[in-house]
Amino acid sequence: MALLEVKNLGISFGGLRAVNAFDIKIEKGQLYGLIGPNGAGKTTIFNLLTGVYKPDEGSVILDGVNITGKKTIEINKAGIARTFQNIRLFKDMSVLDNVKVGLHNHHVYSTVEGIFRLPRYYKVEKEMNEKAMELLRVFELDKEADTLAANLPYGKQRKLEIARALATNPKLLLLDEPAAGMNPNETQELMKTIRFVRDHFDMTILLIEHDMKLVSGICEKLTVLNFGEVLCQGETKEVLNHPEVITAYLGE
Amino acid sequence: MKKMSKVTKNNLITYAMVIAAYIVMEILLKTGHVSSLLQGLLVPLCTYVILAVSLNLTVGILGELSLGHAGFMCVGAFSSALFSLTTKEAIPNGGLRFLIAILIACVAAAVCGVIVGIPVLRLKGDYLAIVTLAFGEIIKNLVNAIYLGIDSKGFHFSMKDTISLNLEPEGKVLIKGAQGITGTPHSSNFTIGVILILITLIIVNNLVHSRTGRAVMSIRDNRIAAESIGINITKYKLIAFTLSAAMAGVAGALYSHNLATLTALPKNFGYNMSIMILVFVVLGGIGNMRGSVIAAVVLTLLPELLRGLSDYRMLIYAIVLIVMMIFNWSPAVLDMRKKLAAKLKKNQTEKEA
Structure with a gap:
């Protein structure tokens, strides 16, 4: 059974459909990347997973426990911890x-x-x-x-x-753009750190990142998001070579 | 481990300073070097110190601006004075009676703290300040409107006047509206005041360097991050706020048992008082308990020591306020102080070497 199983997650802000029918399945010990252009809804998904926002529909199952719509502190106690895009x-x-x-x-x-x-x-x-x-x-x-x-x-x-x-002491660690604002050397070191955290703490990690070198370097699986919907999902190499992803995100 | 000892050392210095100041004052008192005016100021001084330290818990550690601290003090003052007045005969032991009175003041103010805190702590910044300000004013005016009497049938309560209490001829009026409470036993003294200061300091310092204190400070520094690592925001905000209110209540008990007639005036329980305590806190350094103690003492004694200068008294007070504010908070001066400290340290190490 997957450690994190998200099905049909969705939320609207007024008339804006920020996230729609989002599915993801993360196995224990995986290093999973969530990428997409600016405004695709990546951080919104993190906020949904950690209870900052309540989803309009869909379910979030962590390690067999339904944590959909729970409060942030309860979700943390259930086993999800996160970092922030702007350091807090x-x-x-x-x-x-x-x-x-x-x-x-x-x-x-x-x-x-x-x-x-x-x-x-x-x-x-x-x-x-x-x-x-x-x-x-x-x-x-x-x-x-x-x-x-x-x-x-x-x-x-x-x-x-x-x-x-x-x-x-989480089961799942969410990293929101850990390499933002870092120079290439610092990014290199960060990649080492993230890999080390996974191995040393036996951790499952889901990360949002724009730095393609970091993403292709350490993520085993990827989900690409565009306009709040999943564009493509799978092994890192396949996803990054997918023509639609290249059009939407990396440029033609 | 090294840090723990540093913190402990720092706290011990504060306690030692308070005790040293107490001993010096006692010697001066015994040898008769203290004017009667200054003698009368000693217990209020202790009250202000406790208030400043307790408000610093809300402002410095919890990071919320409260302008209603005098309100909690008022609750403590009146509840404890009422208790002492009614049990004057029942509990002849003055010390024991005062101890219970302090505990009652503490609990009454804490209950008010919870009642006010639950709605108020949902607000932030200026809004919270305004609501606490309103609370302080409401308490003061409410106390001014209460009439309470006692006779063989029990307590009589009115919001109108003494006559509408319908007391029996041998009944006694306890609270006379704007005239307040008269005849509270004079149980406070300087020694008890200093003991209460020490207890307050120990409670606050121990709290800050404990699991609870860290949780409170994490909310102050970043609420969203605190929540994300499983800190219960409401619970810890309420603990800090209530504890702060409870200690203000204790200060109120100390204050009321020093006065023959206790009335709720703007001067002692109003807006001015709340602001004065806030000035102590800001001047002494937000989050710095020792600073609060020193600021409260200096700023209370200063106007009295300057009495000889009559007309210029408040002018000098204002100048001292401004200078101290610059000395404590101006970035340029802070830099200068840092450099000076580094230089002194260097000289010292050179001497030792």
Whole structure:
């Protein structure tokens, strides 16, 4: 059974049909790409999958659980984590604290235990620190643990966002244009990071990207979106050579 | 681990400063170096410090501008004063009575915090500020219109006047509308005030550096991202807001038990008060608890210390406000301060080497 199975997903904003009859099936461990021209509805699909928008019709099944129309936090608890096209870090918090917020629902003690510093506070905080540092080491951010997130260079902010998403222990990771604003060297490094995340955490990844080098370099399967509808779906090589895709997206 | 100790050290410095200031003040009091005017200012001073720290939780940590903090203080002040007045005979132990009164003030203000918070926290920025401002004014005016009396049959309540309470001849009027509450036992003192300041500081500092505090700050920094990693926005906003209100209620209890007659005037529970507390917070640094304490103390004492200058008093107050604001927030000055600090550090390391 597929990890994520989306059927006939659709949403309208007023008279605009933003997404129509969208189907996708992602197997566990896959690196899946979602591409399409600007305004094709890619980010809208991410917002539908993560509960930012409620779909007008269709269903989203994650690992056998129906999560259609659930709230964002419930969907996160069910196992979908995401990053954003325009980086959304907790800027005035340290790098370590950014990841620790991600661990919020997995390492629990009550507010009262926190205020009165009861034994469980120390125990759980220690676990959190260890877990968060482990994640930061994976992304080579451990030296910057005490830095404010806003003071990190751009590439590292992207990495931190992925680390924070992984801290919520998801089954599926959604990356929204992870290479946006990166130079070729940084993109190369990012490709390595994404592959590493998949192998090291045994993660399933769905990503939106415009950088064709990155897409053809790491994605195993692709879905091409145009005007809110699926244009083509399949193995990366086949899809990128499909004549309709070349016309619609890459230019003739 | 290194960071934890840094945070703890920072907090301990704040606590030590408060205790040191207390000891110095006590010595001055014992040796009779403090004017009676300043003596009268000590308990209100403690009240303002608690209010500033608690408002900083809403403004600095939760990141929402609240202009109704005096309203919560008002709720705490009147509920606790009412309790102390009615149980004056029933609980002869003054300390115990005051402790219960503080707890009642805390709970009453917290309940108001929840009631106001549920609708208000759906708003953002200016809108939230306006609604909290309205809340503060409503509470003040409501308290001014309440008449409450007690006799052998129990409590009598009216919104009109004392006569319409229909009290028995030996009945007692507790709240006399705009004349407020008279005869609250004088239970507050400087020592209790300082203890309450310390408790407030410890609660806020511990909260900020806990799981709950991080969740609250993540909402402040980016609501959408916080939601995407499974933070319950409403819950944590409400926790922070309620806690802030509860501590303002405690400040109210401290304030009311220092006055023989408690009335809700614009001066003590109105808009001006809310703004004054906000000035303490902004001046001391948003999110900086130690700064709030210092700003509250300096700005409360300043007008009194400048009393000799009579006419120029408020002028100097205003200038100090402006200068402190520039010193704390102007980007150019902040740069200069950073450079200066780096230079000092360098000199120090050179000396050590």
